[in-house]
Amino acid sequence: MVALARPGASQLPPKIAIHPRPTAAFVHAMPAHLRSDERGDLVGMKWVAGYATNTALGLPGISALVIVNDPATGIPTAILDGGPITAQRTAAVSGVAIRRFGPAQPAGLDVALIGTGIQGRSHLPVLAHLLPGARLHVFDADAARAEAFAELARSHDGIAEVRVHATAREAVDTTALATSRRTPLLIGVTVLTSLTDDDLREVGHASTVMGEVSVLAQLARACGLDGVVCSAQEASSLRAQYDRSFTLVTPGIRLAGAERNDQARTVTPEVAIGAGADYLVIGRPVTQAADPPATLRAINVSLANVGAPVA
Numbered sequence: 001m002v003a004l005a006r007p008g009a010s011q012l013p014p015k016i017a018i019h020p021r022p023t024a025a026f027v028h029a030m031p032a033h034l035r036s037d038e039r040g041d042l043v044g045m046k047w048v049a050g051y052a053t054n055t056a057l058g059l060p061g062i063s064a065l066v067i068v069n070d071p072a073t074g075i076p077t078a079i080l081d082g083g084p085i086t087a088q089r090t091a092a093v094s095g096v097a098i099r100r101f102g103p104a105q106p107a108g109l110d111v112a113l114i115g116t117g118i119q120g121r122s123h124l125p126v127l128a129h130l131l132p133g134a135r136l137h138v139f140d141a142d143a144a145r146a147e148a149f150a151e152l153a154r155s156h157d158g159i160a161e162v163r164v165h166a167t168a169r170e171a172v173d174t175t176a177l178a179t180s181r182r183t184p185l186l187i188g189v190t191v192l193t194s195l196t197d198d199d200l201r202e203v204g205h206a207s208t209v210m211g212e213v214s215v216l217a218q219l220a221r222a223c224g225l226d227g228v229v230c231s232a233q234e235a236s237s238l239r240a241q242y243d244r245s246f247t248l249v250t251p252g253i254r255l256a257g258a259e260r261n262d263q264a265r266t267v268t269p270e271v272a273i274g275a276g277a278d279y280l281v282i283g284r285p286v287t288q289a290a291d292p293p294a295t296l297r298a299i300n301v302s303l304a305n306v307g308a309p310v311a
Helices: 052-057 082-101 118-130 143-154 168-177 197-202 209-222 232-241 269-274 292-305
Strands: 016-018 026-034 042-050 062-069 076-081 110-114 134-139 159-164 187-189 227-229 247-250
Touching: 042 082, 062 082, 076 082, 082 118, 110 118, 118 134, 118 143, 118 159, 134 143, 143 159, 187 209, 197 209, 209 227, 209 232, 232 247, 232 269, 269 292
Parallel strands: 110 134, 134 159, 187 227, 227 247
Antiparallel strands: 016 026, 026 042, 042 062, 062 076
16 A cells, blocks of 8 residues: 555556456456565556356356566466455455444444355454454345355354344444444445446446436435445536535546546546535545645645635
């Protein structure tokens, strides 16, 4: 993470994507180079494929390889199964977030877990360790899989109780109602800012991005969430529907004339604030700038000029 935040310490180009014939299939190449004088450079690539049609064949929907290269010669030194690495990495990041931003007294909480596949199983030991005595509320579209997961969860020492719910809304409501506003906000993700209307159609959604965001925001509100992540292009429409008690977090922020990278729905910081956004997620425009501190100061000045609070 330090390499990602330090100019010139990493190369993470936008993923290269192809879309084979089966409906909603994709294959992505994700190369990376991390530089470190202390620990040595790292060079590698994740090659990941997603085939929605695999489920009917009894095959994994997502498969991946991680290829590691010698940074001095480029010779491959390892080819690893990316599935377990991805599952454990994602759960570990969740664990870091829970430890850093979670409640000061984590014992005996109500915790919702939506989905009991590979990611659900990978998260289980993390939740049991960091949230001892947790009451786990589970939902999965596959009821049999949810019940099997519940039996597995009950065998973990850190899990006090497991309930399987008939709908995701029931599971989430339990946690939302038990959450104090003194804890971090519970924010739902709508449509990633790297996606367009065409991308949604490609994976079988008849709705537009704006229509999908609106439906998901309405569901988040009904479930008691504190707000949603959306692009600032949808923020003005959502702000017209919801007051400031419903928080809008907007990634996809780019400076005027800057590269969009892999982001499809981008706006400038000033436009995002004018559209009603509460929080702006600004990463690469700062971390990959020639002078990150100067860039950040310029952004702060531009936001102050439109009356936005700046930390």
